[in-house]
Amino acid sequence: MPKNRLKYILILAFGFGMQFLFPQQETYCNPVNIDYTYMIYNAHKNLSYRSGADPAVVKFRDGYYMFVTRSMGYWYSKDLTDWKFIKPKQWYFQGSNAPAAFNYKDSVLYVAGNPSGTMSILYSDKPEEGAWQATPSILRQLQDPALFIDDDGKGYMYWGSSNKFPIRAKILDKAKLFKPSDTTYELYNLQPEKHGWERFGENHSDTILKGYIEGPWMTKYNERYYLQYAAPGTEFNVYGDGVYIADSPLGPFEYAPNNPFSYKPGGFINGAGHGSTVLGPNGVYWHFSSMAVNVNIGWERRIGAFPTFFDKDGLLYSDTYFGDYPHYSPAIGNKKGSFRGWMLLSYNKQVKTTSHVKEYMGQNLTDENIKTFWLAEENNELQQVEIDLEKPSMVYAAQVNYNDYRSDMYGKIPGLHHQYILEGSLDGTTWQVLIDQSTNQKDVPNDYVELSVPKKARYIRFTNKHVPTPYLSLSDIRIFGKGSGKAPKKPKNLSINRKHDRRDLMITWDLVKNAQGYNILWGIAPDKLYSSWLLYETNSLEIKSLNTDQGYYFAIESFNENGVSERSEPIKVN
Known part of the structure; x- marks a missing residue:
């Protein structure tokens, strides 16, 4: 040439x-x-x-x-x-x-x-x-x-x-x-x-x-x-x-x-x-x-x-x-920051850890609650977390959220950084690296990383390399992608009761088989369902945020690691 x-x-x-x-x-x-x-x-x-x-x-x-x-x-x-x-x-x-x-x-x-x-x-x-x-x-x-x-x-x-x-x-x-x-x-x-x-x-x-x-x-x-x-x-x-x-x-x-x-x-x-x-x-x-x-x-x-x-x-x-x-992301043209469609693969999945302290167990890492956390007995490179996604799934991204447990740190401290490796496996024996942050020099307390190429995995393994805090503590490891099964069906029998205190309203519906959770959506018109409330497992919700002189429309959908159901037709409540 x-x-x-x-x-x-x-x-x-x-x-x-x-x-x-x-x-x-x-x-x-x-x-x-x-x-x-x-x-x-x-x-x-x-x-x-x-x-x-x-x-x-x-x-x-x-x-x-x-x-x-x-x-x-x-x-x-x-x-x-x-x-x-x-x-x-x-x-x-x-x-x-x-x-x-x-x-x-x-x-x-x-x-x-x-x-x-x-x-x-x-x-x-x-x-x-x-x-x-x-x-x-x-x-x-x-x-x-x-x-x-x-x-x-x-x-x-x-x-x-x-x-x-x-x-x-x-x-x-x-x-x-x-x-x-x-x-x-x-x-x-x-x-x-x-x-x-x-x-x-x-x-x-x-x-x-x-x-x-x-x-x-x-x-x-x-x-x-x-x-x-x-x-x-x-x-x-x-x-x-x-x-x-x-x-x-x-x-x-x-x-x-x-x-x-x-x-x-x-x-x-x-x-x-x-x-x-x-x-x-x-x-x-x-x-x-x-x-x-x-x-x-x-x-x-x-x-x-x-x-x-x-x-x-x-x-x-x-x-x-x-x-x-x-x-x-904001810079991605024509997408307007919309939901990517990657579902949570790790919700409530079983967790094994090399160690934990008291009630701060590994199961807190998949409960979708930033207020609960895992605390390791030691802060070293021997500490690992393994999550079983139960079925092989395509992993597209992960978010590792660190927790401050007795950190004893104050002010803007230069040089802080987090290092870890996240691996995936289909059989729990042979592992491939999904995210390698082992040489990372950035301070990333809520580290979200999108895989350059999605990988299929059933098991996810987190290996600690370095945290800047005295203790190793994480609130959640969240794995996003697409499951191999079907999305759940649309919820049925949505019932809405606006209370005597018009600021309050109770919603119930039938539980959907294989659903992780539900989105309740509401707004002042069928095409203005601008508010939403995501919740897991339960089939009722009390909403206390309404304006007394306003009528509303409500709809519901279910979701799991495979996708989102059809949305119900909006129901008007005066």
Whole structure:
């Protein structure tokens, strides 16, 4: 072959075809796998845990920046999937708290969120370098701020984190370096007597404590203003985001009938509240929000990412359907972040471990509950986990979720990394490597890896190589793919009883043979079933999140490791 032709082929391969040699990971899986910071503000209680919450995600020039509560810095991504931590040169000493961020015409990036509630607005035109300056204006008594600058250059600061006070706002004079107005505008507050989802407690248990309204975020779409807010409490499975809509930045605001628009009460990890909405690749919006771990303390959290849309009637909604299963990544064109169709192969499958401590048994690794965990007797390379999938299945991806058991680590610690090998076998004797992270140098506490080529396996073996914590502890090893059998049938005899308290509703149905679990879907119209609740094995569900003056439509489907059943026809409930 002539040298020039060979050179040309190599250039083409390197410049255009390397994705075939090193394919881009086309899926992601919640929780988002970033190097979460160890929190410091409960160190006096010897509570050591990672957390990431209250994400403010904005696009600035050629990429996206994500600011997260008390993380001692922030993350940068080109595609909303692969994130790199940036340690800033100037920053809030204890990290930002429930941060605000705004991109002003791609010239300046603004951030606010001092934990004290008294702050200047920081700004930078080189955030990728970590260089920041502060405006001289001091904003006071602001918890959970949200900065918004309208197209006409007028600035607004929204804030709120209280079970008493409403979402409030001030006008900011941008020409005077964000000097706030003397007037404070009170916009709206919780109405739990009308909006069931605003009630405090796990599953909106309606405790004597009032719910918290917090975390505002403003999105402008088609000349309308969508002011989002979180309720009722970050530690609960029902933490979600609602939205009020107006024709001007200060209202008057109208409650959206499909609230909460971001809601994920079921599945492996719960919660979809206190978030931010950003226009991502391919013209699709994404809502980044907080998800509860709540093992060491209620403030132990992770970040979730959900594709988000405005429907033909201007209603905002996030797609949390199968919200902690693999979905198409934001950068994958025409897929709009949709569910990939890979099912959970490992749910409740039998587990063998080389060791365990007390009640922290290996069976906790397949129970689809991030709050339970396995704890090994020792932290070394002899520790293994073996999962029997019961039948040969095609494995497409896996997620290894680490747990902080007495980690005794605080702050942003450089050099942390996790190393392991995941193998598959058809007979339990001959093994092939599925995922090799034995030389990994990245901090991956919720490591999701998509296989470059799917492999058939019945047995899965995890071998520990290195964890940065004193103890080896995992919450779940989740194996995704396609089983070799049939999807379950559609559930029958769906019965819906809306209670005298119209915020509450009970749903029952017949159990389906060979079903792992069910998705309950509901919404304000047959084509607006925007809310969903994934649950395993049971055939009843009490929903306490309804709005009293709203009728709803409900549908149900079943699923197992082989796929998803047909969905029932929506049933109307007035």
